[in-house]
Amino acid sequence: MLKTLTSLTILDISFNSFNSTDILNSLCNHASLIRLDLSDNPLEGSLPACLGNLTSLRLFDLGNNKFGGEIPSELGNLKQLETLSLRFNHFIREIPDQLCNLSSLAFLSLSENRLTGKIPLCFGNLQQLSGLYLSKNNFQGALPSVLKKLKHLSELDLSGNNFSGPVPEWVGEELTQLQSLNLHSNKFYDLLPSSLKNLKLLTQLDLGGNQLTGAIPDWIGEELSGLWNLVLSSNHFHGVLPSSLKNLKVLTNLHLGWNNLTGTIPEWIGEELSEFWDLRLQSNNFNGSLPSCLGNLTSLMVFDLGHHEFGGEVPCELGLLKQLQTFSLGFNHLYGTIPSTLWQLTKLQELDISVNSLTGEVSEIHLRELKSLKSLDLPSNQFIIEFPMDTSISASAHRAGFCVSWGASVLIEELENMDYTSSRDEPIYRHHTRLDRRRIATIRGP
Structure with missing residues (x-):
């Protein structure tokens, strides 16, 4: 039936139970398509190269399916694309350089696949990107400095990979439009660069699950006053909680567990920060x-003070x-x-x-x-x-x-x-x- 709809511009069959990739082949000649959303189906198999014929597409969403194989280089022909989502699939190998031709892209999500290698150096061509999501793959190496060309980025999620080295200074110097930065579960080490204090628009900062060291910097509370989500858990931070954190008046999530923090729980946590609904301080050395x-x-739903002194x-x-759902005081x-x-x-x-x-x-x-x-x-x-x-x-x-x-x-x-x-x-x-x-x-x- 789809073959007869020659003037079709929008097709959204997301959240269904289609499981045959024949539907993709049948769409390859619909050059008039502007929006194609097949997300949240059990579709599987490889993507046909003929999808590169859909040169009018502006939104292409194949997220949350079971597609595998390599990402076809022919997708680089879709130069009108503004949103491309291949998240939650089984794609392998490296990101094809041809995706760098998609100079109109505003959102690119390749999260939760099996992609490997490094971020292509040509990603600097994607200067319209405001959201880049590459989490839960097997990317490795230092963060390529080419990303600093993405001046319009508001959300950057590189969590769950094997990136390593210090967090580069240029993240805070060049990506000043960031509102959400997620580098959780990588292999970053060393001190936090002070340049991150320039990210005045940040509302979410997740650096948990790395090997970062030093004291929690005062500038987090002094300069990043818009944070509502701060995750620094599972690192090697030491010292006492900086009193500057009391300036984070809209903070609702604070995860500092599994570090080497010391001292007592300061009174200002209960007196100055009333918006918490998730506070996790477990497995430090508080006394x-x-x-x-x-x-x-009184808004807390998760409160973990386990494994201290x-x-x-x-x-x-x-x-x-009264809102508590999870509460731990164990091992004290x-x-x-x-x-x-x-x-x-x-x-x-x-x-x-x-x-x-x-x-x-x-x-x-x-x-x-x-x-x-x-x-x-x-x-x-x-x-x-x-x-x-x-x-x-x-x-x-x-x-x-x-x-x-x-x-x-x-x-x-x-x-x-x-x-x-x-x-x-x-x-x-x-x-x-x-x-x-x-x-x-x-x-x-x-």
Whole structure:
């Protein structure tokens, strides 16, 4: 039928179940096509070279299919293209130099393929690009300086590759229109170049998963005041949190986990930055007690303070974080009982308070209050655990997919060490978790 539509200019059959590449061959003679969107289908096979005949195309989207083989060099004939997306496929080998002929391109996405080699030096010809997305491939080497010619770039995503070397100074000197810079999961090393402070329009900066060193620079908070997403996790940053970060008033995501940061959690996090909904500081070397002002972060949904040297009691103000879905205080030196306010976080899905020195009772009543809870980690504390034996956790407090694990002096099956006493007629098992921290009991849902 498509062959008869000789004047067709727009074809959008995205989000369907087409699986035959015959449709591509049937379109090769439709030179009038301006927009062609076949994204989000299970199409597979190689792209036919005849697609190079569609010289009127301005938008060509084949994203999220199963195409493989090499990217046809004939796509370089589509000189009117403004948007080209081949993301989420299985393309291999290098980017053909012929794509550099697409001088009208504003958006190019080749993310999540199996492309290799280096970014072609001719990419400097693509000077109209505002969005370049090459994430999750196998590109390697230093960032080619030819990219500094792309003066109109507002979004650059090179994450999930094997780029290496220092982050070049020219990124901050030449690409001053950047609003989003993502270099996550590469092999960049050395200090952050101070030229990045020139990127005044940045709203997202993701440099996580590299080998960057030094202290977190003051200029991030002093110069990049528009940041709402800052990711520096899984690097080698050290020192204390710079107080300049309190200037990032619109910051909602802050990921600093898996570094070598030290010191205490500063009061300004809870007093100055009220917009957080994702705060991850896990696996550093913070110490001291948790400030009660953290209870001001009432928009938080993810809060990870695990794997530190925190001591003292858990502040009851943390129970004010009513939006929390994931909360970790595991692997610290916290003591005392769990504040009753924490059992009232009805949106909480995952709670990890393992490997501390916490005491008190954890009962079925607590789990009933945590209506959304799917995972509760309690190992290596000094809790008294109480649950009705006839429920086996599953019938009453235990929802589908729910998992409870605790460090116990006995395994659940060792019934002779359980106390069945109860003020009610139903049996209760009661065991203490302070004797042997090497034994772990786990109960999983269906």
